[in-house]
Amino acid sequence: MLDVDLSLVNWSRAQFALTAMYHWIFVPLTLGLSFLCAMFESIFVRTGNEKWKAITRFWMTLFGINFAIGVATGIILEFQFGTNWSNYSWMVGDIFGAPLAVEGIFAFFLEATFFAVMFFGWNRVSKSFHLFSTWMVAIGSNLSALWILVANAWMQNPVGMAFNPETARFEMENFWAVLFSPVAMSKFTHTTSSGFLLGSLFVLTISCWYLLKGRHVEMAKKSIVVASVFGLLSSIFVAFTGDEAAFEVAQKQPMKLAAFEGLYKGETNAGLVAMGMINGDKKPGDSQQPFLFELKAPGLLSLLANRKTGSFVPGIDDLVYGNKEHNVMGVTEKMSKGKLAVADLTAFKQARKAKDVVAAQAALTRFNTNKEYLGYGYLNSPEEAVPPVSTAFYSFHIMVILGSIFPVLFLAFLFLTIKGKITEQRWLLPLGVPAFFLGLIAQQMGWVVAEVGRQPWAIQGLMPVKVATTNIAVGHVQATFFMFLAVFTLLLIAEIKIMLKQISIGPEGM
Amino acid sequence: MSQPIASIYSFYRNGFKNMTVGRTLWKIIFIKLIVMFAVLKLFFFPNYLKTNFQNDQQRADHVLEQLSRMTTHNQ
Numbered sequence: 001m002l003d004v005d006l007s008l009v010n011w012s013r014a015q016f017a018l019t020a021m022y023h024w025i026f027v028p029l030t031l032g033l034s035f036l037c038a039m040f041e042s043i044f045v046r047t048g049n050e051k052w053k054a055i056t057r058f059w060m061t062l063f064g065i066n067f068a069i070g071v072a073t074g075i076i077l078e079f080q081f082g083t084n085w086s087n088y089s090w091m092v093g094d095i096f097g098a099p100l101a102v103e104g105i106f107a108f109f110l111e112a113t114f115f116a117v118m119f120f121g122w123n124r125v126s127k128s129f130h131l132f133s134t135w136m137v138a139i140g141s142n143l144s145a146l147w148i149l150v151a152n153a154w155m156q157n158p159v160g161m162a163f164n165p166e167t168a169r170f171e172m173e174n175f176w177a178v179l180f181s182p183v184a185m186s187k188f189t190h191t192t193s194s195g196f197l198l199g200s201l202f203v204l205t206i207s208c209w210y211l212l213k214g215r216h217v218e219m220a221k222k223s224i225v226v227a228s229v230f231g232l233l234s235s236i237f238v239a240f241t242g243d244e245a246a247f248e249v250a251q252k253q254p255m256k257l258a259a260f261e262g263l264y265k266g267e268t269n270a271g272l273v274a275m276g277m278i279n280g281d282k283k284p285g286d287s288q289q290p291f292l293f294e295l296k297a298p299g300l301l302s303l304l305a306n307r308k309t310g311s312f313v314p315g316i317d318d319l320v321y322g323n324k325e326h327n328v329m330g331v332t333e334k335m336s337k338g339k340l341a342v343a344d345l346t347a348f349k350q351a352r353k354a355k356d357v358v359a360a361q362a363a364l365t366r367f368n369t370n371k372e373y374l375g376y377g378y379l380n381s382p383e384e385a386v387p388p389v390s391t392a393f394y395s396f397h398i399m400v401i402l403g404s405i406f407p408v409l410f411l412a413f414l415f416l417t418i419k420g421k422i423t424e425q426r427w428l429l430p431l432g433v434p435a436f437f438l439g440l441i442a443q444q445m446g447w448v449v450a451e452v453g454r455q456p457w458a459i460q461g462l463m464p465v466k467v468a469t470t471n472i473a474v475g476h477v478q479a480t481f482f483m484f485l486a487v488f489t490l491l492l493i494a495e496i497k498i499m500l501k502q503i504s505i506g507p508e509g510m
Numbered sequence: 511m512s513q514p515i516a517s518i519y520s521f522y523r524n525g526f527k528n529m530t531v532g533r534t535l536w537k538i539i540f541i542k543l544i545v546m547f548a549v550l551k552l553f554f555f556p557n558y559l560k561t562n563f564q565n566d567q568q569r570a571d572h573v574l575e576q577l578s579r580m581t582t583h584n585q
Contacts, residue, residue: 061531068535072543079550082557090559090573119532120525167566168573346578349571467577470558480554487545494538502531 009466011477012084017451018481019076021444022488026070028443031145031192032199032234033063034138037118038131039226045131055219057122058507059203060134062499064119069495074148076484084477088458088468094171095161095178096151103147110140142192149191153184155459156450157252163371163462165348165364170459183248187450190241193234194446197406200231201439204413206503208432211423216506221417228414235407242403243304249453250305253460255319255385256453259392261301263315264290266323270313271296272304273397278390284320284383316389320382331382334461338376341367345374375462384464387455395448402442409435 037060044052078100081089117125117133125133154161160177161170172178204227207220250257257263262278263270276294299309306313314328322330344367351359379385413432416422422429454460458468529536559569 065531065535068539071539072546075546076550079546079555082560083555086558087573087576090569116522116525120521120528124521124524165574166570168570168577342577345574349574349578471576472558476554480550483550483554491538491542498531498534 008474015481023073028195028198031195034141038135038138054507086470099147099151149188150184153187157183186245190245193237196234198439200227201436203227205436208429224417228410232410258316259387259389260396262290262393266315266318268312269299270301271298272300331385334373334376337370337373341370341374342377392453395445399445
């Protein structure tokens with residue numbers, strides 16, 4: 001048995017998840033609201049209408065509050081790398097160093113210059129320079145997100161690198177392959193556009209609340225029009241980029257896709273589950289039905305996964321135990337190769353220690369034959385390669401269902417506001433108020449889908465999460481988990497209080 | 511040369527001076543940074559490999575040892 005304490009692994013996982021999910025409350029709102037502020041200000045500069053200036057300053061203040069509370073919460077993730085995930089942190093340091101350094105430099109210059117002009121520069125710099133600064137903050141914030149998403153994408157699809165057994169590190173061979181990998185690109189476009197969507201929902205929610213209260217009616221209506229147009233376009237873009245992201249998952253992480261869909265037995269002309277309830281007792285390889293009930297759209301999963309309706313999509317059983325007919329190598333076979341890779345790595349280490357150059361070279365040559373299966377060598381059973389299916393399935397479907405509602409909502413609000421009938425729609429306005437919170441749920445579900453769906457891997461196929469952890473006392477991780485929970489809760493309460501106060505003051509207080 | 515620097519200084523000084531909600535936000539940012547770096551990082555999140563090993567060779571050896579030890583137990 002492994003001498004890894006699974007409760008330590010799970011507490012480390014939980015702490016990372018808590019921090020990332022908390023951080024992810026603020027980031028997408030920053031990404032979306034920054035562009036909306038730039039749009040409101042562009043209308044002000046173009047029309048010269050002071051009402052648009054008041055609108056811009058109001059949303060900009062809310063943007064500032066969200067940014068200030070959220071800033072640096074991501075740094076805690078880096079603390080955790082060094083303490084809880086030292087093996088991982090050491091092994092990927094060369095890959096992550098460049099993207100994270102670029103992000104740090106980018107964020108610093110952006111925040112020190114354009115951010116200051118955006119908030120301090122009203123009436124002190126020219127209108128056009130102020131507008132330019134606001135756009136730069138929006139573009140810069142989104143580009144800053146690129147680097148962290150590139151790092152995350154590399155973990156899901158490790159490209160442009162080679163493992164160096166001398167240093168025990170993955171070393172970057174091709175920066176451009178890492179930056180422009182299709183997984184990184186689809187992750188970046190899907191994540192940022194979902195942020196635009198969330199920003200639009202935020203504006204919609206607060207504007208609907210104002211309309212229901214009969215306050216700041218003109219500002220609310222103007223804001224709804226801009227947010228609905230931006231939100232509608234973003235929702236359509238989110239759907240396209242989501243489709244591309246799912247295609248990449250199907251190609252690079254087929255187990256993850258099978259878990260999303262609760263697909264155990266591979267199918268040709270595979271159907272996409274529109275709605276269903278997972279059978280929680282189902283295990284890989286058994287004869288139980290995977291669903292208690294399901295509603296499928298025939299052929300759509302094949303189309304999503306391979307761009308062909310009649311094509312074969314491997315299920316969990318095919319991926320775990322192999323399927324010769326469809327040329328799918330199972331985890332069982334990969335584990336044999338992985339164990340050889342790890343044994344050769346051990347032999348290399350011992351030969352190097354004994355200064356036996358010939359034996360070290362021989363071990364290295366053997367290691368290179370199976371190195372792409374390295375991570376499988378650490379699994380105890382083939383079934384360990386299956387992520388938690390229920391969590392992946394429900395989070396994916398909740399995200400997709402919510403994502404399908406938003407464009408309809410934006411379209412309804414846009415149409416009725418342009419027609420001048422929005423204030424009469426007492427049935428529609430209350431639907432707009434919870435929209436932002438639904439958007440937040442969709443965001444969090446998206447994160448869960450991406451990260452839970454790739455379990456047990458820290459780096460796809462190369463490093464399971466249990467190998468990534470530091471062997472420290474579980475009590476230490478538990479203590480810091482609750483410490484973070486307390487700090488994050490306090491910060492969230494502070495944000496909500498400040499935000500609500502500012503919303504209740506409205507644009508007159510700007 | 512000194513004129514632009516003075517303008518930038520005055521720009522930031524006046525900006526900070528005229529803040530309203532920004533004052534509260536800066537307080538929160540400072541408290542947060544102090545808690546993160548002076549408490550959490552210092553006392554609860556030491557860099558394991560930097561603290562326990564003196565150089566990169568030792569760190570690499572430790573990680574390799576971890577990778578092989580897991581295999582030995584696994585087989």
